[in-house]
Amino acid sequence: SAVISQKPSRDICQRGTSLTIQCQVDSQVTMMFWYRQQPGQSLTLIATANQGSEATYESGFVIDKFPISRPNLTFSTLTVSNMSPEDSSIYLCSVREGGEYEQYFGPGTRLTVT
């Protein structure tokens, strides 16, 4: 199973600034996902990031607010732009390996916006 790391593990940011979250996987994977998990809530898919193509965003999420890069098969970044307190959440990177249906998750980035 893939091992996933995320940086930073947590951050406290000012309103109006941006934060870039990095996701590193120890093996090459085709499909990478970014989720948001608000306190006490389930996971909400932000976007699917495929290498070499534009990310596919879910309803309610837009590229200007959550730009994603996927430069290769082991790395991706999610930027949370022009942050507001409503963006305070845990952001999770996840992957699905070829031919399988289960997903593997990073430890998450806990973001607080003040």
Add this chain to the structure above:
Amino acid sequence: AQSVTQLGSHVSVSEGALVLLRCNYSSSVPPYLFWYVQYPNQGLQLLLKYTTGATLVKGINGFEAEFKKSETSFHLTKPSAHMSDAAEYFCALFYTGGFKTIFGAGTRLFVKA
């Protein structure tokens, strides 16, 4: 439409008691079903999965789940709870039609000494 419903946002059991976390699903195609566990301040970890074949699946840490098509259920059980089982548990369905995973709302398990 595909959906996952977890019955009970919070479940509390005594240490040594049976753990039963309920999950029902709706799917227009044969489902692939999963249970994930999330310990405090960590990401999700796969507990067990059902794809095809045997309907009773065993996972890590003594957990198991049974796929019951007639009841559209995939309940998670463990015969004897440990304090270390206290966590959030998510039932999930992989939908081959849209190639997406749908997560339930989660059930927080509390284990009392």
